Amino acid sequence: MNRRTLARLALVVAVAPSAGCGDSNATSDTDGGSCVAALRGGELVITEYMPDPKGSDADGIEWIEVHNPGTAPVSLTGVGLVSSKADGTDAKGHLIQDSVEIAPGGYMTFGAVTDETRPEYIDYGYGTDLGSMSNTSGLLTVRCGDVVVDEVLYDATRIKDGVSTTLDGQVAPDATANDDLTKWCTAPTDGEPYFTTEFGSPRQPNAACPLAAPESCGQCYDGGVLRDAVGPQAGQLVISEVMANAGLTSETVGEWFELQVTGGAFDLNCLQYGSNTTKFASDPESAQVLQQPECFEVGAGDTVLFSQKQWEETDVVIKLTLSDSPSDSNPSPGVFIAYGGEILDELHYPKPKDGVAWSLDPGATTVAGNDDPANLCLAYNAFAEGDFGTPGAPNPVCLKSPCDDGGTVREAVAPVPGASSSPRSTPTCRPASASRAASGSSSSPPSRSTSTACSSASRPPTSTSPSRASSACRSAPASSCWPAAAPPATC
Structure with a gap:
């Protein structure tokens, strides 16, 4: 006093x-x-x-x-x-x-x-x-x-x-x-006012004050103690999934990208990110920067989700619009992350499909692995109101012809010639937009589930031939409807 x-x-x-x-x-x-x-x-x-x-x-x-x-x-x-x-x-x-x-x-x-x-x-x-x-x-x-x-x-x-x-x-x-x-x-103003439009906590204990911003983003508070942030090293962060063009859920879900921590323990404070590597090369300050007073600590095995909307899984809310097609100013659309002006990883994707994320095969989770388009696939797990991807969760294995086998998505098994004389029915593919529209417009956080966008119009009798397993896909190969319409076919 x-x-x-x-x-x-x-x-x-x-x-x-x-x-x-x-x-x-x-x-x-x-x-x-x-x-x-x-x-x-x-x-x-x-x-x-x-x-x-x-x-x-x-x-x-x-x-x-x-x-x-x-x-x-x-x-x-x-x-x-x-x-x-x-x-x-x-x-x-x-x-x-x-x-x-x-x-x-x-x-x-x-x-x-x-x-x-x-x-x-x-x-x-x-x-x-x-x-x-x-x-x-x-x-x-x-x-x-x-x-x-x-x-x-x-x-x-x-x-x-x-x-x-x-x-x-x-x-x-x-x-x-x-x-x-x-x-x-x-006093915080994100809660209820104590009187009409006035905020405070009269007659009650006070809320915690936000931490004062450090003098530079290279410092952060660890348990209330200011320390230097520990930056990531090359190869420790990999871009593993990108939703560049959300579908009908854009108002509540929006675009997002995801990082996998492949090794070490460090802070994400000062991490730079953006969608235009061409511009970043000439103007590093054009990137957005992750700034917060508290130390954003991550370790090997962590998944970090950057999204336009706040969900339960979201780690960083971004004000970033991802490009879905090349332009003169951004000839190679993608996502990049950098630290101290040096790019740590970048992922350039083919033209995205509405509401379907590009997903990196988990066996290729390296900065070199996501450079190979062969390691990318269109996501086949539904989340939220019908978009496809696994935001905030590990990616499933990429499948060439995914199909739904009683709630489990797996690779479709092609029929063995001569195994059955019954003609195979042609699957009826329900458009992805219809699937999303039928699910409503809830703004609840994404919940991951398996899609059944394609189903067989009629199923043939179960074959007793030993050369054809009962779990074989009982519809045409999923590639006949995916990715042209919506994933995946029903096995």
């Missing part, structure tokens, strides 16, 4: 009587009353304040939150609240004369309202005694006679319209810790 001069501690604050709290609560000084609890420094802690409510200060409600870190109730009778400029001048105060108590471990809010008009989130109204808090900088003080129990200095960097300023919820509320401006932040 900052210690000011004795003159500051004995500051006399002239205030006008509060219409809301009555003359009994107004005082001509905040250190002249008798503090029932005889508090010492640090026995109460300021943990949150709202200096800039929505609208004008006259319309909104400013408030201060105080926490009792002790194990016993604390009487607030005789405690003074003071608001002043950052240098302590222009101070205004309010002396609590009512019988008010704050429970052990409890939080209490004091607001610029009358007791008759205070909303539920305000425990005690001090009327207009503190005036209007500054929206740029100021000093808030809790006093017990001549003792400064706690005080907080604030500045404009952590003040936001309609959002309270909170002490980091990861820090135990302490009258010394709250002297550090870096331990304060604006």
Whole structure:
């Protein structure tokens, strides 16, 4: 807790009587009353304040939150609240004369309202005694006679319209810790407001403050401790699957690509990625960069999913559009990853099919393996609403003619000539678009399942010939309908 001069501690604050709290609560000084609890420094802690409510200060409600870190109730009778400029001048105060108590471990809010008009989130109204808090900088003080129990200095960097300023919820509320401006932040706004459009956590423990961004993306926080990021080495990351053109699910699924970690343990902080290697060669800064305060640690065997939409499997949400055909500015569409301006891996794919990912055979998961088009195949496992791929999961083996054998996709087995005299039926291929449309438009995260896009119009009698296994594909080879329509045929 900052210690000011004795003159500051004995500051006399002239205030006008509060219409809301009555003359009994107004005082001509905040250190002249008798503090029932005889508090010492640090026995109460300021943990949150709202200096800039929505609208004008006259319309909104400013408030201060105080926490009792002790194990016993604390009487607030005789405690003074003071608001002043950052240098302590222009101070205004309010002396609590009512019988008010704050429970052990409890939080209490004091607001610029009358007791008759205070909303539920305000425990005690001090009327207009503190005036209007500054929206740029100021000093808030809790006093017990001549003792400064706690005080907080604030500045404009952590003040936001309609959002309270909170002490980091990861820090135990302490009258010394709250002297550090870096331990304060604006309250999160991604949840429910506590009142109409105002955000904060009055009368409750605070949320954790986001970590301050390191000075460079080459550093990251590991368990709250700042350290240098460990970058990947050549060959440790391989692009293993790419959805360059999502199908009917584009609004909820979108495009994505996937990396496999083939060795080592390192951080992905500072990883560069993009879809135009030609542009990257002349302008390395054109790549997108993975930046986050926390260390993004990965190890051998991990799968890392970069996607335009946030799913349960997503590791990195990207703002990247993948190309599906060559152009003058991007003659070789693909995906690349780089570190420090040096490309680690790149995958250039043939023209994609709508809603079908290009998948790398797991036996070729190397930076050289994905250079060979023979190791790429069109994905045959359905996910989400009917697109095909295995985002966030290991790739299945590439199949030339995949077919569905009772829920298991396998290579189709060609019939043995002369094994059966029964004519084989021709499979009826349901278009992939029809399959997707029939499944609806749910925005739930992708769930991987096996597709049955092609099915036989009629099945021949089961052959008893020993030369033909009962598990043989009982439709024409899947290549007759895949990939022209949708994968895979039914065995």
